Amino acid sequence: xxxxxxxxGMCLSSAxxxxxxxxxxxxxxxxxxxxxxxxxxxxxxxxxxxFHGSASIEESIFYARLGVALAIAFMVVxxxxxxxxxxxDVPSWLTTAYLAASAAWLAYDLVAPHGLLFAAGPPSAFxxxxxxxxxxxxxxxxxxxxVWCVAAGWRAARHGRRSAIVISLGAxxxxxxxxxxxxxxxxxxxxxxxxxxxxxxxxxxxxxxLALDFRDNQRLLAKLLGDAMRVRDQLNTPxxxxxxxxxxxxxxxxxxxxxxxxxxxxxxxxxxxxRSLRSASIEPLP
Amino acid sequence: VVVSTQTANGGRSGxxxxxxxxxxxxxxxxxLGVVAEAFAVLGSARTVQAGSLTDVERRRDEVLSSALAILxxxxxxxxxxxxxxxxxxxxxxxxxxxxxxxxxxxxxxxVRDAATIGHVPILRKPIPFETLAKLAAEIGGAP
Numbered sequence: 001x002x003x004x005x006x007x008x009g010m011c012l013s014s015a016x017x018x019x020x021x022x023x024x025x026x027x028x029x030x031x032x033x034x035x036x037x038x039x040x041x042x043x044x045x046x047x048x049x050x051f052h053g054s055a056s057i058e059e060s061i062f063y064a065r066l067g068v069a070l071a072i073a074f075m076v077v078x079x080x081x082x083x084x085x086x087x088x089d090v091p092s093w094l095t096t097a098y099l100a101a102s103a104a105w106l107a108y109d110l111v112a113p114h115g116l117l118f119a120a121g122p123p124s125a126f127x128x129x130x131x132x133x134x135x136x137x138x139x140x141x142x143x144x145x146x147v148w149c150v151a152a153g154w155r156a157a158r159h160g161r162r163s164a165i166v167i168s169l170g171a172x173x174x175x176x177x178x179x180x181x182x183x184x185x186x187x188x189x190x191x192x193x194x195x196x197x198x199x200x201x202x203x204x205x206x207x208x209x210l211a212l213d214f215r216d217n218q219r220l221l222a223k224l225l226g227d228a229m230r231v232r233d234q235l236n237t238p239x240x241x242x243x244x245x246x247x248x249x250x251x252x253x254x255x256x257x258x259x260x261x262x263x264x265x266x267x268x269x270x271x272x273x274x275r276s277l278r279s280a281s282i283e284p285l286p
Numbered sequence: 287v288v289v290s291t292q293t294a295n296g297g298r299s300g301x302x303x304x305x306x307x308x309x310x311x312x313x314x315x316x317x318l319g320v321v322a323e324a325f326a327v328l329g330s331a332r333t334v335q336a337g338s339l340t341d342v343e344r345r346r347d348e349v350l351s352s353a354l355a356i357l358x359x360x361x362x363x364x365x366x367x368x369x370x371x372x373x374x375x376x377x378x379x380x381x382x383x384x385x386x387x388x389x390x391x392x393x394x395x396x397v398r399d400a401a402t403i404g405h406v407p408i409l410r411k412p413i414p415f416e417t418l419a420k421l422a423a424e425i426g427g428a429p
Contacts, residue, residue: 229391232391233389233390233391233394234389235389236388236389236390236410236411236412237312237314237317237389237411239411239412240317240320240389240411240412240413241314241316241317241320242412243412243414243415244320244321244323244324244412244415244418245320247324247415248320248323248324248327251327267412271412
């Protein structure tokens, strides 16, 4: 049980960390979505611990139902995260079908007398899942879901997104544990569900990668900001020259008044443009 | 580096000691030229132009006889700044009015340093022609 508690702690700390990274200005949705996925998987780990420590059939069904609901929510949010992270286009019919299937799994889990995991009947021994088409189909659905995540990450990596390799490898590790869970139910074994640990491993890998991404983005942002400020500051001396030269040309009657006023307006616009670039609220990294 | 003196009529001189001389220090040669022309149009007698602290030191007598010093704060990378020119003027007991000029924002380190010299105003580029006219009038250089 201690391992479930450790995994829960890691997921919670990861959720807090990525929420903090995500809501810092400018807000980064990818981090916020990842934090949401971690916030969902945190109670899942605790529920898994309670499930494996169930003292009655009723308790076992209750925690299985809760765990499945959290797992469905996690898979949806995690898939959204992968989609955002790798910026992949998904046909709207596929998105709709995926969400509808997930909603159907969730509805079944909440409504069915024994939940989704025990759809084929109540457990014979608290945590042994009777083999049935629905639980197997759900595990297969999850497996396909994670296969898609791995493939999406791999595709992004092949298109030059180095960090997507790490995300893909993390999802692959998760895939192995999801497959082990599928095997557990197919073989009717009682070993612990390990999908949660797969998530934990993936969390660690992705947290490191996202934190590195965040740092790189901060550096890039600070550099761009510095460049913009430099352009703004260095624009002022040429503008000063143009402004005085225009005034001098006007004083000497060398310029048509309409052209002069047009050029003065252009200079004023350039000045306003420069002044609109305010110094940043972002501290450059050392 | 541009070092020259321009008189109100556009001629050049190195020895005149008119009351209404303006020292203008900037590392941009074009700006030095256009400001000198502007002061000439405004009726200021002479403009002493300098691109660096070295130029200022070299023309010590002309510089110290000026009634107004307009000092660009940033005089190029790794070069003494307008603040260094100001310190030099202070040590030389400069009697004229001093004004800083800058195109940089308040968060620039040199601009921050200049702001600590409370009695010296800081003008922001690009300044309007009227500001030059006002400065010229203050030192009695306007017609």
